[in-house]
Amino acid sequence: MPLETSQLEQQIAIRTIALAGNPNSGKTTLFNAFTKLRQKVGNYPGVTVEKKTGALVLAKDRVVNVIDLPGTYSLSVRSPDEQVARDVLLGRTPDTPKPDMVVCVVDAGNLERNLYLVSQIQDLGLPMIVALNMMDEVERQGRDIDIVKLSQRLGVPVVPIVANQNQGIEDLKRIIAEGVDAYYQRAWKMAPDLEDEMKQLVKLFLEHENMTPQEAFTEALAVLSQRTEFKGSEELLSKIGIVQDRLKAKGLRARTAAIEARYDWIKSVLKSCVKDKNKKGPNFTERLDAVLTHKLFGWIFFLGIMVLMFYMIFTIATYPMDWIDAGFSKLGEWVTAFLPSGDVRDLIVNGVIAGVGGVVIFLPQILILFFFISLLQDTGYMARAAFIMDRLMSKVGLHGKSFIPLLSSFACAIPGIMSARTIESPKDRLVTILVAPLMSCSARLPVYAIMIAVLMPMATAWQKAELMLLMYLIGIIGACGMAWVFKSTLLRSQKPVFIMELPPYRLPSWKTVAIHMWERSRLFLKRAGTVILAISIILWALMTYPKHESMEAGEALRLSFAGQMGTMLEPVIKPLGYDWRIGIGLIGSFAAREVFVSTMSIVFNLGDDAEENTLREAFQKASWPDGEPLFTPLVCLSLMMFYIFALQCVSTIAVVYRETNSWRWPLFQFVYMAILAYMAAFLVYQGGRLLGLS
Numbered sequence: 001m002p003l004e005t006s007q008l009e010q011q012i013a014i015r016t017i018a019l020a021g022n023p024n025s026g027k028t029t030l031f032n033a034f035t036k037l038r039q040k041v042g043n044y045p046g047v048t049v050e051k052k053t054g055a056l057v058l059a060k061d062r063v064v065n066v067i068d069l070p071g072t073y074s075l076s077v078r079s080p081d082e083q084v085a086r087d088v089l090l091g092r093t094p095d096t097p098k099p100d101m102v103v104c105v106v107d108a109g110n111l112e113r114n115l116y117l118v119s120q121i122q123d124l125g126l127p128m129i130v131a132l133n134m135m136d137e138v139e140r141q142g143r144d145i146d147i148v149k150l151s152q153r154l155g156v157p158v159v160p161i162v163a164n165q166n167q168g169i170e171d172l173k174r175i176i177a178e179g180v181d182a183y184y185q186r187a188w189k190m191a192p193d194l195e196d197e198m199k200q201l202v203k204l205f206l207e208h209e210n211m212t213p214q215e216a217f218t219e220a221l222a223v224l225s226q227r228t229e230f231k232g233s234e235e236l237l238s239k240i241g242i243v244q245d246r247l248k249a250k251g252l253r254a255r256t257a258a259i260e261a262r263y264d265w266i267k268s269v270l271k272s273c274v275k276d277k278n279k280k281g282p283n284f285t286e287r288l289d290a291v292l293t294h295k296l297f298g299w300i301f302f303l304g305i306m307v308l309m310f311y312m313i314f315t316i317a318t319y320p321m322d323w324i325d326a327g328f329s330k331l332g333e334w335v336t337a338f339l340p341s342g343d344v345r346d347l348i349v350n351g352v353i354a355g356v357g358g359v360v361i362f363l364p365q366i367l368i369l370f371f372f373i374s375l376l377q378d379t380g381y382m383a384r385a386a387f388i389m390d391r392l393m394s395k396v397g398l399h400g401k402s403f404i405p406l407l408s409s410f411a412c413a414i415p416g417i418m419s420a421r422t423i424e425s426p427k428d429r430l431v432t433i434l435v436a437p438l439m440s441c442s443a444r445l446p447v448y449a450i451m452i453a454v455l456m457p458m459a460t461a462w463q464k465a466e467l468m469l470l471m472y473l474i475g476i477i478g479a480c481g482m483a484w485v486f487k488s489t490l491l492r493s494q495k496p497v498f499i500m501e502l503p504p505y506r507l508p509s510w511k512t513v514a515i516h517m518w519e520r521s522r523l524f525l526k527r528a529g530t531v532i533l534a535i536s537i538i539l540w541a542l543m544t545y546p547k548h549e550s551m552e553a554g555e556a557l558r559l560s561f562a563g564q565m566g567t568m569l570e571p572v573i574k575p576l577g578y579d580w581r582i583g584i585g586l587i588g589s590f591a592a593r594e595v596f597v598s599t600m601s602i603v604f605n606l607g608d609d610a611e612e613n614t615l616r617e618a619f620q621k622a623s624w625p626d627g628e629p630l631f632t633p634l635v636c637l638s639l640m641m642f643y644i645f646a647l648q649c650v651s652t653i654a655v656v657y658r659e660t661n662s663w664r665w666p667l668f669q670f671v672y673m674a675i676l677a678y679m680a681a682f683l684v685y686q687g688g689r690l691l692g693l694s
């Protein structure tokens with residue numbers, strides 16, 4: 001095909017380009033640079049688990065679709081997220097057109113492994129550009145890559161870029177706009193008799209199926225490797241069977257032969273294009289890893305970083321929290337002065353402002369939590385945490401890879417559960433999904449924080465941080481324990497081999513951290529302004545009606561609808577040390593955990609005649625009818641236990657439904673976690689009383 005016409009065709013044809021590549025090679029970073037979107041990036045493999053689409057403006061009136069794909073090491077699929085990448089590249093995804101061009105994002109620091117995928121994608125026959133990313137690191141390591149030669153050897157344009165610094169992006173866009181020639185000749189070869197059999201198969205596919213030569217080749221290779229069962233006509237299948245039998249008779253193993261042939265070719269390419277200028281001793285990452293993945297120091301560092309995080313949560317966050325608190329009080333006073341007394345004023349002051357304000361006040365703590373989580377993700381420490389956890393996880397029958405979804409669940413179980421898609425074994429994936437909500441998510445933070453403040457008002461921030469750490473550890477231990485239970489009963493399967501790669505440490509990009517914190521606080525505030533607001537209004541109404549004007553405030557609350565519900569629940573929760581007012585909070589928080597705090601703010605604003613005290617003071621004053629204090633240390637502990645273990649989150653249930661495709665698992669999860677929560681709270685409260693504690 002003459003070059004000019006092919007380029008012309010490309011120019012008209014290109015509508016969709018796909019960003020493919022190994023995990024952690026910078027695809028999403030490039031996607032964000034292309035589309036100005038803010039998809040999540042992180043320095044560990046498996047950040048992106050769904051395909052995402054955006055628009056790339058090439059010229060004034062020329063826009064193409066860009067698809068960001070989950071990372072994959074090869075096209076032989078092992079996990080659900082890799083399946084997405086493969087299906088899109090092969091044009092087998094119903095809602096996505098087959099890409100007209102692939103931009104293969106390659107980590108220049110890991111050329112050998114990355115070029116393996118490049119070679120596989122080339123075999124698909126799609127026009128391709130290699131975006132050689134992370135060139136800054138290559139330079140720092142003193143390596144020299146001959147771009148022109150690499151491009152010649154691969155037979156595709158190679159563009160050096162530094163995606164996170166926007167370098168090379170314009171070059172890349174220019175070459176995309178120009179279009180590339182799809183002409184391709186396979187460079188790697190297997191042993192002659194295997195190649196002959198391959199030719200036979202390709203011929204069969206071309207004769208019997210409506211395929212391009214590249215499709216026929218890909219299919220033939222898959223059939224040769226006996227990876228996929230091809231579905232076709234009887235005649236074709238029997239002919240394929242003959243070839244397969246012949247291979248077996250000759251003792252030829254096409255699968256390993258193909259892998260070896262590819263790597264041989266890659267090695268020869270690298271030999272001619274890459275030069276190490278100065279060989280050095282262990283690099284920065286290796287030296288740091290000697291400590292951070294050390295059997296003992298690794299754990300000390302991990303726990304240390306968590307204590308530090310909670311310490312910050314109890315110290316620097318308190319100042320902005322006081323300001324927010326003061327702001328909402330002022331707002332309440334202002335509305336009280338401005339509006340005539342009555343239900344409307346009551347709704348706004350005691351329902352909306354107390355409810356939403358009660359949650360928004362925790363924004364500074366949430367910000368600090370996300371600051372730390374972003375750091376863990378962006379520096380590459382996340383993968384190390386999974387690595388040290390692997391020793392613990394292997395005891396329960398899972399591998400460290402399962403710990404990444406669990407760590408992400410510290411932020412929120414929803415992204416955590418979704419990232420379980422990187423797990424190959426369906427059973428292990430299910431176990432991970434089932435235990436992920438046991439990790440303490442950010443919605444628990446307000447509950448823990450307020451309970452710890454009531455429990456030990458005089459303690460130092462370090463002591464509070466340690467108790468908070470304990471709550472998080474109980475969650476981790478609970479998750480591991482339940483994983484062990486599931487792995488040894490319902491979901492028995494072999495213990496998988498761990499192949500988590502440890503990315504190099506990278507300085508966090510402050511922009512990424514800031515964006516992450518911003519996105520998360522936006523979500524948090526949005527939740528406060530929608531879900532929490534709506535529930536606050538409903539609960540306010542339930543707590544206000546039917547009205548008993550003449551009665552004292554606490555008594556009127558008890559006779560309200562919500563009060564009646566709480567009273568009905570009281571016999572069930574009394575063994576945990578809770579009264580009907582806490583019962584109202586529990587009911588509300590089955591929609592979302594933070595609702596506990598907002599409901600309690602409303603309960604104690606309504607039920608208490610003195611309005612200006614803080615929630616902590618109200619808790620400390622609250623008592624049983626006989627005058628005994630309600631929030632004793634044991635009750636606080638028991639409540640925290642309940643919140644560690646209970647699945648009080650409608651959104652999580654919905655996501656588990658989506659990820660497992662049935663109601664069975666989310667229901668099962670809800671029930672087992674409820675039982676666990678009740679038992680834990682019961683044991684702490686009753687056990688403590690037996691020991692003579694209060």
Ligand SMILES: Nc1nc2c(ncn2[C@@H]2O[C@H](COP(=O)(O)OP(=O)(O)OP(=O)(O)O)[C@@H](O)[C@H]2O)c(=O)[nH]1
Binds near residue numbers: 022040041072164506
């Ligand atoms: N030094 C350096 N770091 C980069 C560059 N491009 C991306 N990164 C960092 O590399 C890490 C991985 O980036 P991502 O864009 O999340 O990688 P990905 O390919 O989308 O990864 P998955 O979604 O897990 O497959 C992040 O920490 C980025 O900040 C680069 O050119 N140089």
Ligand SMILES: [Mg+2]
Binds near residue numbers: 027040041071
């Ligand atoms: Mg990504």
